[in-house]
Amino acid sequence: MxxxxxxxxxxxxxxxxxxxxxxxxxxxxxxxxxxxxxxxxxxxxxxxxxxxxxxxxxxxxxxxxxxxxxxxxxxxxxxxxxxxxxxxxxxxxxxxxxxxxxxxxxxxxxxxxxxxxxxxxxxxVPGLELDQAWNQMKYPQKQNLARNLADVYDQLCRLRANACGGIYHSxxxxxxxxxxxxxxxxxxxxxxxxxxxxxxxSSPVRDGYKLGPIQDSSLVNFRLAVPTASQTMPTFSSKEYVKLVAFNGLPPTRSKYDLPTREKCVQLFESICGFYPSSSLFGSLVGNPYFYFSHGDFHDGNILVDPESGSITGIIDWEAAGFRPLWAEIHGVGWFEEDHHRFLRGDENPENFEDDADSDLQLRAFFRRELYQKNPDLFYCFFGGVELRATFQAAADSPRPVGKSHIYLEKYHRLGYWAERRGDFPWDMVAWLNARFDLDEEWTRAELAESSCADSGLGAAQFSF
Incomplete structure (x- = not known):
């Protein structure tokens, strides 16, 4: 491109x-x-x-x-x-x-x-990145790693606050x-x-610590307009958190071409939450009275491991850490991350564990059992939170042409993820697709006009839409 x-x-x-x-x-x-x-x-x-x-x-x-x-x-x-x-x-x-x-x-x-x-x-801190160490490890070491991962999740989720936000020294x-x-x-x-x-x-957490602006990875995407601290202040419900991330700050910094797609992602998220009215993990007011501490960018490149034992030796890159809804963070790491197997993600269909061997099934079962034994809520979020995480990921995704949010919404509807037993889909998909098509055409015209403006020697500051 x-x-x-x-x-x-x-x-x-x-x-x-x-x-x-x-x-x-x-x-x-x-x-x-x-x-x-x-x-x-x-x-x-x-x-x-x-x-x-x-x-x-x-x-x-x-x-x-x-x-x-x-x-x-x-x-x-x-x-x-x-x-x-x-x-x-x-x-x-x-x-x-x-x-x-x-x-x-x-x-x-x-x-x-x-x-x-x-x-x-x-x-x-010593160790190899998990993605580098994985193939060096045998089954017992991988079991030990699964046990370590469950323990990290458990320890972090016991740190709680009454709002979703980043953490700062007083x-x-x-x-x-x-x-x-x-x-x-x-x-x-x-x-x-x-x-x-x-x-x-504000909002003291524990001695010497307070809540402040949210530092989600998508909110510090330097290729986008980075929202100010005032636009990313702590939120007090799961809905508010998803909306803030989807809109890239409040007030929004998304363009008029991108914002309608984010609004639909938020609407879909809220509709899914509506099916869990009394759930303390997935309901519409999830997060009250507690949000849970999380790393915010917990992937296999940020986890250091001793391949000889399978023990986690270090967790690095805490720049996106803070308090979040529990469903947002309990997704597994590296090989243990199952969302891409069990649910639509972006424009990719689920992989359905097609390449798993018997030993893989045993290891997955072991990890799930460790989560449940540590804390049943970890297990429920790992399994039950997959649809919320997929929709949240779409809400937080980059805009076109890189992001796949619009494709996720289309495929979610077309492939029947909104089951008939749930009733009518939250909006008229045909009408929305037509409206988005009109915006896409306007976006293309604006892009061509800007390109022509640049070729003629006018600066971007001299050109407005």
Missing amino acids: ADEYSTCDWPGVKDPWIGVSVDMGALQTIVSQFFRIPTSQCGPPVPVGLHQNGNYGRVYSFVLPSQVVVARLVAPVKPLFKTECEVAAMNFVRRYTSCPVPFVYVYCSESSNPVGAEWILMEH VHSIDSSDLSARSPRWQPLSAESLQLLRSHT
């Missing part, structure tokens, strides 16, 4: 690092000063993982005389809030669970520092001593940043 992102629906940037000048020498100096060693004893920064354009974070390791430490550079997407949320989440989970989370030594959530970007300095003054010594800021916050955090965080 020559131009993957149209300006109509993609007003953001393709690479969040454009214009950012990072001084790695300054970072090395900070590492040396923090650990009180000569710069000559601090090894050079070694890239960890892929450092492609478009990544939110760039990770480097530094070899010191007695240990290895990791520095994560943070792209300027949702400045201040995303880094503050990530650090608070790691501290929160370390404090109230036994989940293996990197220890944060020091961090800076403002880019106005010698490095030129926000950064987090943390301990190095801030009372400009003195960095507001934070415990577990993860001090490298420098006190500026008065402006201090005021922003104060005005956007």
